[in-house]
Amino acid sequence: xxxxxxxxxxxxxxxxLKRIQSQKGVQGIIIVNSEGIPVKSTLDNxxxxxxxxxxxQLVMKARSTLRDIDPQNDLTFLRVRSxxxxxxxxxxxxxFLIVIQNPSx
Amino acid sequence: MSTSVANEGEKMRCTVMLKPSKRGSSLLALSSRxxxxxxxxxxxxxxxxxxxxxxxxxxxxENNDVTPQPFYRTDLGAEPGSRFLMDELSAGSTSDQTxxxxxxxxxxxxxxxxxxxxxxxxxxxxxxxxxxxxFCRRDFPFNLPESLLPDEKRKRGSVKEQMTQxxxxxIKDILITETDTITLLDIPPTLVSVNAxxxxxxxxxxxxxxxxxxxRGNNEQYVERGMQTLNGATKNxxxxxxxxxxxxTATIVSTFDMYAPPEQEVMVYSPEKKQTNDAxxxxxxxxxxxxxxxxxxxxxxxxxxxxLKDVETVGSxxxxxxxxxxxxxxxxxxxxxxxxxxxxxxNNFQNQLxxxxxxxxxxxxxxxxxxxxxxxxxxxxxxxxxxxxxxVFHCELSRGCRVSSMAWNKKNPDLLAVGYGETDHRNHEQGxxxxxxxxxxxxxxxxxxxxxxxxxxxxxxxxxxxxAVGMCDGSIAIHNVQSADNKTPFISSRECAKRHLGPVWxxxxxxxxxxxxxxxxxxxxxxxxxxxxxxxxxxxxxxxDCTDLMKLKQMNNKKTAECVLSVLTPGLCFDFHPSxxxxxxxxxxxxxILKCSCSNGHQFLETYRKHLCxxxxxxxxxxxxxxxxxxxxxxxxxxWKQDCINPLLSFTSNQPVGEVRWSxxxxxVFGAVNEGQLEIWDLNxxxxxxxxxxxxxxxxxxxxxxxxxxxxxxxxxxxDGQVTAYQLQNLHVGESSQGDIIQDLLRSASPKELQETLM
Numbered sequence: 001x002x003x004x005x006x007x008x009x010x011x012x013x014x015x016x017l018k019r020i021q022s023q024k025g026v027q028g029i030i031i032v033n034s035e036g037i038p039v040k041s042t043l044d045n046x047x048x049x050x051x052x053x054x055x056x057q058l059v060m061k062a063r064s065t066l067r068d069i070d071p072q073n074d075l076t077f078l079r080v081r082s083x084x085x086x087x088x089x090x091x092x093x094x095x096f097l098i099v100i101q102n103p104s105x
Numbered sequence: 106m107s108t109s110v111a112n113e114g115e116k117m118r119c120t121v122m123l124k125p126s127k128r129g130s131s132l133l134a135l136s137s138r139x140x141x142x143x144x145x146x147x148x149x150x151x152x153x154x155x156x157x158x159x160x161x162x163x164x165x166x167e168n169n170d171v172t173p174q175p176f177y178r179t180d181l182g183a184e185p186g187s188r189f190l191m192d193e194l195s196a197g198s199t200s201d202q203t204x205x206x207x208x209x210x211x212x213x214x215x216x217x218x219x220x221x222x223x224x225x226x227x228x229x230x231x232x233x234x235x236x237x238x239x240f241c242r243r244d245f246p247f248n249l250p251e252s253l254l255p256d257e258k259r260k261r262g263s264v265k266e267q268m269t270q271x272x273x274x275x276i277k278d279i280l281i282t283e284t285d286t287i288t289l290l291d292i293p294p295t296l297v298s299v300n301a302x303x304x305x306x307x308x309x310x311x312x313x314x315x316x317x318x319x320x321r322g323n324n325e326q327y328v329e330r331g332m333q334t335l336n337g338a339t340k341n342x343x344x345x346x347x348x349x350x351x352x353x354t355a356t357i358v359s360t361f362d363m364y365a366p367p368e369q370e371v372m373v374y375s376p377e378k379k380q381t382n383d384a385x386x387x388x389x390x391x392x393x394x395x396x397x398x399x400x401x402x403x404x405x406x407x408x409x410x411x412x413l414k415d416v417e418t419v420g421s422x423x424x425x426x427x428x429x430x431x432x433x434x435x436x437x438x439x440x441x442x443x444x445x446x447x448x449x450x451x452n453n454f455q456n457q458l459x460x461x462x463x464x465x466x467x468x469x470x471x472x473x474x475x476x477x478x479x480x481x482x483x484x485x486x487x488x489x490x491x492x493x494x495x496x497v498f499h500c501e502l503s504r505g506c507r508v509s510s511m512a513w514n515k516k517n518p519d520l521l522a523v524g525y526g527e528t529d530h531r532n533h534e535q536g537x538x539x540x541x542x543x544x545x546x547x548x549x550x551x552x553x554x555x556x557x558x559x560x561x562x563x564x565x566x567x568x569x570x571x572x573a574v575g576m577c578d579g580s581i582a583i584h585n586v587q588s589a590d591n592k593t594p595f596i597s598s599r600e601c602a603k604r605h606l607g608p609v610w611x612x613x614x615x616x617x618x619x620x621x622x623x624x625x626x627x628x629x630x631x632x633x634x635x636x637x638x639x640x641x642x643x644x645x646x647x648x649x650d651c652t653d654l655m656k657l658k659q660m661n662n663k664k665t666a667e668c669v670l671s672v673l674t675p676g677l678c679f680d681f682h683p684s685x686x687x688x689x690x691x692x693x694x695x696x697x698i699l700k701c702s703c704s705n706g707h708q709f710l711e712t713y714r715k716h717l718c719x720x721x722x723x724x725x726x727x728x729x730x731x732x733x734x735x736x737x738x739x740x741x742x743x744x745w746k747q748d749c750i751n752p753l754l755s756f757t758s759n760q761p762v763g764e765v766r767w768s769x770x771x772x773x774v775f776g777a778v779n780e781g782q783l784e785i786w787d788l789n790x791x792x793x794x795x796x797x798x799x800x801x802x803x804x805x806x807x808x809x810x811x812x813x814x815x816x817x818x819x820x821x822x823x824x825d826g827q828v829t830a831y832q833l834q835n836l837h838v839g840e841s842s843q844g845d846i847i848q849d850l851l852r853s854a855s856p857k858e859l860q861e862t863l864m
């Protein structure tokens with residue numbers, strides 16, 4: 001029972017990532033591990049490295065801000081809306097999931 | 106004590122007698138000669154002692170009492186000469202500075218002299234010779250009563266007389282007595298005088314020691330020996346070391362870092378799992394403390410520089426691949442993916458979702474709005490009722506499958522279960538049930554594969570995660586949609602002996618009050634199938650079992666002999682009364698509508714005959730207790746009242762009507778779907794024509810319909826597996842109580858319509 005379940009999860013995850021990538025306006029997906037190294041990305045190397053490093057800092061700052069205000073609180077989702085696109089970050093202690101989307105495209 | 110005026114002392118050669126005495130006053134005279142030296146030397150020790158008992162009086166050669174007077178005179182009745190002396194003293198003091206200095210040092214010397222009396226036993230000759238000679242004591246006060254020392258007084262007097270007479274004559278003898286020796290410094294010497302008493306002993310000892318020293322050279326007891334410490338030769342050696350790299354790191358510690366202990370962090374991040382994946386989560390939690398520490402407490406700048414370096418040097422290494430797989434395993438990641446997908450979609454479907462939820466549309470400030478579009482949108486807004494297509498639920502899996510039934514979840518109004526399956530063909534195809542969420546129109550939340558085509562679905566009220574699925578082969582399965590792993594149903598009725606022999610046409614969960622308690626609501630599953638039975642199902646031994654509630658006997662058959670085998674007519678639909686859960690209506694293949702009761706399994710309470718073709722759907726009005734609608738394949742929709750045999754209103758459509766539903770909010774609005782179009786009827790506006798007609802897409806047939814409970818939307822399923830959500834716009838409905846509206850309508854409409862429908 002266990003091995004097929006594991007395999008299904010992987011396949012499901014890959015499928016979900018593909019679906020997200022195929023949504024309208026999505027420019028890229030980056031998955032960063034806890035050390036800040038991008039693990040998977042659909043963008044080019046240069047942008048990936050840049051995004052992962054900068055967003056890591058941003059998330060750390062956001063998280064520490066929240067927890068300074070209330071130590072029992074924690075950051076679950078972060079959306080940064082800019083003129084050209086929107087960056088959505090799902091942080092966790094093991095990874096960051098970053099999706100860049102341009103909704104009006 | 107030698108307070109004789111120096112100048113006078115030089116001139117006069119009178120003798121002055123100085124005598125220290127322990128009592129009383131004493132006349133003191135100081136010889137002129139000695140007075141020179143003494144006054145010139147200004148020795149400290151010439152001062153008088155502070156003992157009050159001795160009085161020192163000083164007279165000069167002229168027998169003037171030059172004793173310095175104290176500042177405070179204790180005895181005013183002193184000698185008359187004393188005043189004279191004081192004047193002289195004062196005169197002398199002003200003229201001569203030196204003597205005054207002597208007077209300044211008086212206090213010190215007095216104390217010294219006082220101490221010397223105590224230490225007068227000193228044997229050491231360390232005292233100055235001059236001091237010995239000149240020591241005498243002086244007393245405060247100088248004036249003492251004359252009666253103490255009468256002889257001295259007499260002497261003084263005699264001296265005084267002699268002074269006046271023979272100043273220049275004679276030399277007087279001076280008797281000087283010695284005072285006690287004053288020890289100022291006492292350092293015992295290591296030298297002993299040869300003349301000392303114990304000198305002999307010391308000399309002897311010295312001799313012995315020198316003897317020993319001399320004998321040391323030849324004596325056996327003493328061996329002389331040399332020693333040498335070896336000092337190794339120094340040697341220089343050079344080594345080379347790696348440069349010690351100094352790295353400055355800094356971190357900012359916030360209250361967040363100090364607050365959360367690592368154990369708590371693990372617990373907090375344990376996800377609420379939908380999948381039971383214990384092995385992976387255990388690994389996850391074990392690895393997480395290290396990672397959490399590395400994540401939270403390291404400086405961000407260091408990480409960024411590290412990551413850049415690593416990426417450049419390592420490239421695509423196995424490490425990242427392993428990491429990625431590890432990340433993928435975690436439930437949290439899957440949840441994040443879900444969240445992300447919904448967020449991305451929400452961005453895309455922002456307007457549609459806002460319309461669905463009846464939220465004001467937010468204008469995207471960054472979107473470039475072309476003026477041409479604006480004009481068009483303005484022109485299109487009209488006040489007529491219309492349907493606006495919001496989105497379409499469709500995906501790869503459901504393409505080509507026919508939507509057979511839909512059901513909203515009772516607890517979560519955003520969840521829609523859609524059953525797919527071709528019910529016309531008898532070949533046993535695989536059926537599919539998808540649970541869609543409004544938040545994600547592109548992919549269903551749950552996909553359930555069924556063994557045969559699905560004909561009906563319904564969510565339970567008591568346990569909202571349970572979905573009952575009725576299938577074409579007569580079996581009923583109950584699935585639990587809360588767990589993502591839904592390969593096997595929760596319960597299935599496949600093994601049940603009494604299961605339906607034909608397709609299960611409708612399932613319904615119904616709550617019934619227990620007669621004796623009246624409080625509990627027991628929910629049971631009811632089904633009507635093509636074998637003409639209405640069954641009530643319950644769970645026994647992990648399986649379903651049923652009891653027959655009703656058998657639908659054929660009513661219209663004329664020839665009983667032909668229909669021996671099929672005594673029962675298939676029931677196609679049924680619906681329970683909204684308030685009285687004992688009563689239900691059933692529509693049959695023959696076109697009759699039967700009102701039955703749960704408690705009476707043999708007889709029908711009522712039979713409503715109107716339809717000529719199979720009744721496809723029956724539905725009670727949720728806002729009015731006695732009214733129900735029925736639709737059938739004869740393209741008519743009939744509106745009935747419970748106690749009236751004949752329908753009150755009937756509506757014609759152009760094609761066989763598959764489904765009819767009441768609007769949950771407006772009592773006069775209902776929707777019907779036939780193969781070609783969707784019709785929305787509003788009894789307020791018209792009895793003859795539907796208010797809104799939405800034709801089906803080309804090549805599509807609409808098959809099922811549902812109203813959304815909270816909003817003004819309908820969902821329509823079609824034969825291509827698509828479920829379209831429409832929003833009803835501009836339906837003019839009144840504000841008063843809905844039930845009254847329809848009551849009035851019916852009352853106003855019924856006589857006319859009854860006449861019309863009477864054939």
